Amino acid sequence: MEDKTFYSDSQTGHLSEWGAAIAQICDEKGIPQDAMVAVLESALSAAYKKENNRKGHIVRADFQEKTGGAKFWEIYHVVKRDDRDWSKEVPVKEFDKKIIDKTRKVKKWEEEAFEEREQKEEKLLYFRPEREMLLSDAKKFLAKIKENDYLAIPVETPEDFGRIAAQTAKQVVLQKIKEIEKGVIYEEYYNKIGEVLAGTVQRIEGVQVYVDLGKTIALLPRKEQVIGERYEQGQRLKVYVMKVEFESKTSMVIVSRSHPGLVEGLFRLEVPEIFSGSVDVVKVVREPGQRAKIAVMSKEEGVDPVGSCIGQRGTRVQAVTDELRGERVDIIEYSEEPVIFLERALSPAKIKRIDIQKGEMKRAKVYVDRDQQSIAIGRGGQNVRLASRLTGFEIDIEMWEGDAEQPRDSKKDDGKGKEEIEKKKEGKVKKSKPAAKSKKEPKKSAKKKKKE
Numbered sequence: 001m002e003d004k005t006f007y008s009d010s011q012t013g014h015l016s017e018w019g020a021a022i023a024q025i026c027d028e029k030g031i032p033q034d035a036m037v038a039v040l041e042s043a044l045s046a047a048y049k050k051e052n053n054r055k056g057h058i059v060r061a062d063f064q065e066k067t068g069g070a071k072f073w074e075i076y077h078v079v080k081r082d083d084r085d086w087s088k089e090v091p092v093k094e095f096d097k098k099i100i101d102k103t104r105k106v107k108k109w110e111e112e113a114f115e116e117r118e119q120k121e122e123k124l125l126y127f128r129p130e131r132e133m134l135l136s137d138a139k140k141f142l143a144k145i146k147e148n149d150y151l152a153i154p155v156e157t158p159e160d161f162g163r164i165a166a167q168t169a170k171q172v173v174l175q176k177i178k179e180i181e182k183g184v185i186y187e188e189y190y191n192k193i194g195e196v197l198a199g200t201v202q203r204i205e206g207v208q209v210y211v212d213l214g215k216t217i218a219l220l221p222r223k224e225q226v227i228g229e230r231y232e233q234g235q236r237l238k239v240y241v242m243k244v245e246f247e248s249k250t251s252m253v254i255v256s257r258s259h260p261g262l263v264e265g266l267f268r269l270e271v272p273e274i275f276s277g278s279v280d281v282v283k284v285v286r287e288p289g290q291r292a293k294i295a296v297m298s299k300e301e302g303v304d305p306v307g308s309c310i311g312q313r314g315t316r317v318q319a320v321t322d323e324l325r326g327e328r329v330d331i332i333e334y335s336e337e338p339v340i341f342l343e344r345a346l347s348p349a350k351i352k353r354i355d356i357q358k359g360e361m362k363r364a365k366v367y368v369d370r371d372q373q374s375i376a377i378g379r380g381g382q383n384v385r386l387a388s389r390l391t392g393f394e395i396d397i398e399m400w401e402g403d404a405e406q407p408r409d410s411k412k413d414d415g416k417g418k419e420e421i422e423k424k425k426e427g428k429v430k431k432s433k434p435a436a437k438s439k440k441e442p443k444k445s446a447k448k449k450k451k452e
Helices: 019-029 033-051 163-190 260-270 272-276 305-310 312-323 338-345 370-377 379-391 417-426 446-451
Strands: 058-063 069-079 132-134 150-155 196-205 208-212 217-220 236-244 253-256 279-287 291-298 328-333 351-356 363-368 394-399
Touching: 019 033, 019 163, 033 058, 033 069, 033 163, 163 236, 196 260, 217 236, 236 260, 260 272, 260 279, 260 291, 260 312, 272 279, 272 305, 279 305, 279 379, 291 305, 291 338, 291 379, 305 312, 305 328, 312 328, 328 338, 338 351, 338 363, 338 379, 363 370, 370 379, 370 394, 379 394
Parallel strands: 069 132, 217 253, 291 328, 363 394
Antiparallel strands: 058 069, 069 150, 196 208, 196 236, 208 217, 236 253, 279 291, 351 363
């Protein structure tokens, strides 16, 4: 972008020795040194305007860390007379020609650095002498200056500020530091979305839990908590970073204990093969606090993905289960063959046969023995529900009746199927005859006789 700002040299003054404090603040707050210098310059500009009653003026300060001195400029927007509305009498400022120095140096000043920018409007604006200068007057300072450029006029640097000006500078410093800290935290934790971090419960307000992550306080909202989990102040726990909201007033970082990514992140911390990439987590589904299924696959020959996740004597999966407060985790090896993957997903149930229906709908009929039916379905349908979400198939569990050629639908079973199969095996199956109707007619009641 073409630079349209011109500078003039000014006398150098000295303020309080703040240069040494900058490095200390940067170390404590984790703020870049350049940003801290910019904060200090904004505070000095605000203090100058307050001290000299320069309300409406654009003042810029240049702080010099080594010497502790500062230079001040008033910035003017160069305009033409025809571009402003002169219906009202506006005094045009008379500038002291003594400050014009032909040997001055020109410095770059980006237009974006101005806090108060010019707003483009359809109607003509009134001339504002506190921040605008006519082109004819600006050429007295710099002959090559053009319309819409910015001219920096040096002003005398005060040796000290009054109490009110110092208080103004302090407020600006605190506000700017807070804004910079917020930006640094946002950038740091935005890059950690999807990771699992360790934290400590700082406080509990109603149903909201606030977790201290070290550099910031994260919010664990009610909908991201696990039903049945209890949280206490000072309790250590691991959380999944869901999102970071810059405009949030309470907490920018939102974490979760119920997200499936928490399970994957815990395995990544516990299993070196997953962390190194030799074992890949394909998908995770869970019903928080109760049960989860994780599908893994190996990217290297000779690496057992399931065994790696379980660990020696189950130490790795046990560590994950302990962090999840006893939530059961099923580790399943992924397969590109739908039948094999479905059979593994429904473990620990033993499957007899799987029929996959053709068509756009991903649907599968799974046949199991009678004693495996409850295992395949799970308590409250949990096992088949998680397997369906893991594989992407709608699963129908049906009963496989012994050695019979045709499977029977378990929903239509009357409870006598098993007995008939056993008789068929022994060769004692007999066709049941319908019950003979009684020849005797039922006696008519006394009420019916009276009617007749």
